[in-house]
Amino acid sequence: MTGNYPALLVTVPLLAAFVIYGCSWLHKRSCLFMALLGLTIPFAISVALLKKVLINGHISYHLGGWDPPWGIAYELDPINAIVLVAVTTVALVNLIATSKEIETRFSDRRGAFYALYLLFVVGLLGIVATGDLFNLYVLLEIASITGYSLIAMGDPARAPLSSLNYVFMGTIGACFYLLGVGYIYIMTGSLNMADVHALLPPLYHSSAIVVAFIFCLVGVMIKMGFFPLHSWLPNAYTYVPSPAASLIAPLMTKVMAYVMIRLMISVFSPKFVFSSIAASNAVVWLACLAIVMGALMALAQRDVRRMLTYIIVSEIGYIVGGAWIGNATAMSGAVLHIINDVLMTFCVFLSLGAIARSTKGYQIENFSGLFKKIPVTMATFVVSGLSIIGIPPTCGFFSKWYLILGAIEGGHYGFIVVLLLSSLINIILFFRIFEEAFFVYPKTNAVHTEGEASIAIAETPFVTLIPLVLTAILLIFTGIYSGSLIALIIKPVVSAGLL
Amino acid sequence: MKRLALLIVILSGGLLLYATKDFPSWGDPNSPASTHVSPRYLEKSLEETAVPNVVTAVLADYRGYDTMFETTVIFCAGVACFMLLRKFEPEERDLYYRHIPTGLTLHIKGEKQIPSTSKEFEKIDAIWTPYDFIINTVSRFLVPFIQLFALYVIAHGHHSPGGGFQGGVILGASIIVLAVAFNLRTAVRRFGEKIDGIMSALGVFIYAGVGAFCAILGAEFLNYRALAKILPVGKVMARSHGILAVEIGVGIAVMAVMICIYNNVASEGKFDEGL
Numbered sequence: 001m002t003g004n005y006p007a008l009l010v011t012v013p014l015l016a017a018f019v020i021y022g023c024s025w026l027h028k029r030s031c032l033f034m035a036l037l038g039l040t041i042p043f044a045i046s047v048a049l050l051k052k053v054l055i056n057g058h059i060s061y062h063l064g065g066w067d068p069p070w071g072i073a074y075e076l077d078p079i080n081a082i083v084l085v086a087v088t089t090v091a092l093v094n095l096i097a098t099s100k101e102i103e104t105r106f107s108d109r110r111g112a113f114y115a116l117y118l119l120f121v122v123g124l125l126g127i128v129a130t131g132d133l134f135n136l137y138v139l140l141e142i143a144s145i146t147g148y149s150l151i152a153m154g155d156p157a158r159a160p161l162s163s164l165n166y167v168f169m170g171t172i173g174a175c176f177y178l179l180g181v182g183y184i185y186i187m188t189g190s191l192n193m194a195d196v197h198a199l200l201p202p203l204y205h206s207s208a209i210v211v212a213f214i215f216c217l218v219g220v221m222i223k224m225g226f227f228p229l230h231s232w233l234p235n236a237y238t239y240v241p242s243p244a245a246s247l248i249a250p251l252m253t254k255v256m257a258y259v260m261i262r263l264m265i266s267v268f269s270p271k272f273v274f275s276s277i278a279a280s281n282a283v284v285w286l287a288c289l290a291i292v293m294g295a296l297m298a299l300a301q302r303d304v305r306r307m308l309t310y311i312i313v314s315e316i317g318y319i320v321g322g323a324w325i326g327n328a329t330a331m332s333g334a335v336l337h338i339i340n341d342v343l344m345t346f347c348v349f350l351s352l353g354a355i356a357r358s359t360k361g362y363q364i365e366n367f368s369g370l371f372k373k374i375p376v377t378m379a380t381f382v383v384s385g386l387s388i389i390g391i392p393p394t395c396g397f398f399s400k401w402y403l404i405l406g407a408i409e410g411g412h413y414g415f416i417v418v419l420l421l422s423s424l425i426n427i428i429l430f431f432r433i434f435e436e437a438f439f440v441y442p443k444t445n446a447v448h449t450e451g452e453a454s455i456a457i458a459e460t461p462f463v464t465l466i467p468l469v470l471t472a473i474l475l476i477f478t479g480i481y482s483g484s485l486i487a488l489i490i491k492p493v494v495s496a497g498l499l
Numbered sequence: 500m501k502r503l504a505l506l507i508v509i510l511s512g513g514l515l516l517y518a519t520k521d522f523p524s525w526g527d528p529n530s531p532a533s534t535h536v537s538p539r540y541l542e543k544s545l546e547e548t549a550v551p552n553v554v555t556a557v558l559a560d561y562r563g564y565d566t567m568f569e570t571t572v573i574f575c576a577g578v579a580c581f582m583l584l585r586k587f588e589p590e591e592r593d594l595y596y597r598h599i600p601t602g603l604t605l606h607i608k609g610e611k612q613i614p615s616t617s618k619e620f621e622k623i624d625a626i627w628t629p630y631d632f633i634i635n636t637v638s639r640f641l642v643p644f645i646q647l648f649a650l651y652v653i654a655h656g657h658h659s660p661g662g663g664f665q666g667g668v669i670l671g672a673s674i675i676v677l678a679v680a681f682n683l684r685t686a687v688r689r690f691g692e693k694i695d696g697i698m699s700a701l702g703v704f705i706y707a708g709v710g711a712f713c714a715i716l717g718a719e720f721l722n723y724r725a726l727a728k729i730l731p732v733g734k735v736m737a738r739s740h741g742i743l744a745v746e747i748g749v750g751i752a753v754m755a756v757m758i759c760i761y762n763n764v765a766s767e768g769k770f771d772e773g774l
Contacts, residue, residue, distance in 0.1 A: 007714060008714065022697045025693045115700075146575055148579070152583050208521045211518035
């Protein structure tokens, strides 16, 4: 059975989603339990797989017993194994933390909600694990369709329209990717990533392959919200219901960033990407623009959730920039930043969801006096904020550190300046919230809401608080251990790929 | 903005044209697409899977894992329609009933209503279209033939164009034709929302379940060869039977999802008269 772990990792939550939706028509209460089970098992499997990959090296799993390139294969190396662990961890912890809200908010359609939740996770896990270009597209469709519908369940006034906008942009992105894959198939006759990688070198100067690469890349960049193509992101991630926000916002864009790196290393080769295309300077400058624009637009927001969505745009800029600088240090920094950014975006969205219970809205003014009312929840918000800024003990610092080292090595001083500038802007962004929450006390509530007595806001319930605190601690731990993360997991794969 | 959009369109179009420069020529038998993986599919599929239809063999066996997720995409679409559109709270408004023997319409204001078990009265909406004898009768006669044809298409996918997706759509159409010719309530009475929801999950569950069952029997996921251990056939024939099992699953799922999407979209999730 252990030999089947790569397939079971993806298909256990898949089967669970079907069982949950079927059972929701008969017995609604059992849905949550099955959803938890359907995410705990893949979490355990992903940890086991990571261990196995670290001990035995690369795992290749042939689905249906057909050898690639005829059949579909899953390829696991240390990097995607750790991304898989990050995805399953976030999905499981988020479900535990937000289960209460899901149960009350979607009580009449919770079966459908859990099914879509699990299928979204299935899509992401499959995207990360697969070694087949077309299989990646199919799973991308699953992750997108479930993502669209989860987002559309938010604020009834705005969410459906933002989701529709996302549908248009997302579909265009998927089309570009599919066109690129089609061109690769025409030129090589294969869909398997490793096989394409082996067949491509004589075709590096073919116009069709260059266009295929551009199309795949543009498609993936639309999906990850890279700066000029990010227009769907802020609205979609602002109006999404909060249990889905802390699932989708950390995972979708980062997994797509991983896909970009995967395309660059395992499908096309660094030689093709950095020598034949010779666009890396332009892309790094575009990434710099993404970082600055994301930070500036975040500065213009008064709504905290909207501000965070622009921070995501800026973080994606870090990853793209790091990946395109084109040396092993910067690439390792980019991969580390994917994992760190998953964790810190998750922590900040989860704590924001918990804070929203105690405030009337997401405006900065609503945060006044929150440190007194919900000290522990606010503490986790502070930790995630510090991590996004990049203050040493938290993990955000270390990935930025590697990115800067890589940029020095690659001579991209503009990137360093931009990175430091955006960190400074992040300090302003978060400290104006901390200031409001710490030093400003709300004027007596009676003035604002006539007649209503001021209600002492209690701390977040334990079912949400404990996962939240654990996530915040994880941010610090990942920071402390990021050296070994780089040395053991990321660097070996990246160096092998880049040489 | 419009100019920018035009520029981008021209640029993408130009790239597409530029890419064709190095394409293998049209219908070239020596192009990579027809020399790399396809020869094995074309030459070996019968002896490896015992399925004469190459398309079915590639779709449901060589690349069966993709097809499982394609079916899941359809399932997702159905669940998403249910999730976004279904309204459970009835809106407050007047009730209309049709007295079946006379065809008179009864308009009730306020709380009172006629029990749904009544044989003489039928609940209708204000925008009710009158009963049409010819259309109703013809479509009622058509339903069993449509369903029979659908089953043929599913079962015959091994030998001719067809299979679970096409057959499932035809099966779904047989119920939707009732909803169009009569009204949505009649169709939902015949094929309820609950059974529809359960079947949509059951269909995809059969597909993924067969795959998981192969894994339990000790082979890779979706390696139908393992089914030879429990079926009285050889390993190659077991692949053919495995394909039939997943095609049936696809058929059930596609049928149920088509009906679910139609019902929710046609009635805006209220499950009333429909279109």
